[in-house]
Amino acid sequence: MxxxxxxxxxxxxxxxxxxxxxxxxxxxxxxxxxxxxxxxxxxxxxxxxxxxxxxxxxxxxxxxxxxxxxxxxxxxxxxxxxxxxxxxxxxxxxxxxxxxxxxxxxxxxxxxxxxxxxxxxxxxxxxxxxxxxxxxxxxxxxxxxxxxxxxxxxxxxxxxxxxxxxxxxxxxxxxxxxxxxxxxxxxxxxxxxxxxxxxxxxxxxxxxxGDAAGVEAPGMLASHYAPDAAVRLNAKTVGEGEALLAFGGQRAEGWRHAAAFRNLSASGDLREAASNLFAYMQELDRSGARTIAVETIPFDGLGEAINDRLSRAAAPRDNTQPTT
Structure with a gap:
């Protein structure tokens, strides 16, 4: 080690x-x-x-x-x-x-x-x-x-x-x-x-x-930053056995029954959310939940980068080809 x-x-x-x-x-x-x-x-x-x-x-x-x-x-x-x-x-x-x-x-x-x-x-x-x-x-x-x-x-x-x-x-x-x-x-x-x-x-x-000519820089492949669990974006409800990655003060319906729960920023601070994103995704992934439901996160400021990472984590995964 x-x-x-x-x-x-x-x-x-x-x-x-x-x-x-x-x-x-x-x-x-x-x-x-x-x-x-x-x-x-x-x-x-x-x-x-x-x-x-x-x-x-x-x-x-x-x-x-x-x-x-x-x-x-x-x-x-x-x-x-x-x-x-x-x-x-x-x-x-x-x-x-x-x-x-x-x-x-x-x-x-x-x-x-x-x-x-x-x-x-x-x-x-x-x-x-x-x-x-x-x-x-x-x-x-x-x-x-x-x-x-x-x-x-x-x-x-x-x-x-x-x-x-x-x-x-x-x-x-x-x-x-x-x-x-x-x-x-x-x-x-x-x-x-x-x-x-x-x-x-x-x-x-x-x-x-948009319209970049192929892979010009790291982090541009469709599937990236992926946990073992599936990722479901803009969740309004939490299904049975799902973990919840929350943001802000308003909760998705059924959140109290989530298999695991983390809030990127209870106050809605995007800088705090960015700093917590990967660590909280790893923690929810370790919970054993098959899916991580993610509440809606605004796109302004650092929200653009957070949503970029989440959309790549949620992208379909081609297990026959390596990803970045």
Missing amino acids: AEILAAGEALERALALLQGGDIVAIPTETVYGLAGDATNGIGVARIFEAKGRPRFNPLIAHVAGMDMAERIAVFDPLSRRLAQAFWPGPLTLVLPQRPGNGIHPLVTAGLDTIALRMPRGFGGGLIAKLGRPLAAPSANSSGRISATTAQAVAADLGARIKLVVDGGATPVGLESTIVKAEGEKLRLLRPGGIAAEEIEAAVGMGLLR
């Missing part, structure tokens, strides 16, 4: 594993990431192997500063404004790759673009110490619920990795928002830990949605 070390004690151990081409689960402000040296093909391959992730699905490369980012990708003025406004933080930018950037092709899944993010905290310090970017998708089995605690990582991947760095519960609780500049416009590829409205306010324009 993986060793679990507190973030304050884990830097040198994590660094040694990464330098040796191994992988490490690390905390970020969004969710826990499964990190490997993005320039090391063996390390990157181990990420895909540990997760059971399809190799056509690209990874995000994480950087420690703009100097590192500029060596990897070509920034247009609009993307540079976003980096200045939101980095370090839960924003990923999809950018053209700079030739000869040293990133292993597995990271980008053969695309001529690369997804870049600059994390806060332990991850940023580890990257700076390593001196190379880290590829770090969420630290969970492919297609399953993302981990927001070290214990959740260990329960899922503990037999496949050597180290989990424990930084406590992740404060944001959702993966990063992913955007891509298209000329003078911006397209939202994945809603996440920064609300679309915040990005629109920073650049003074609306974000385009």
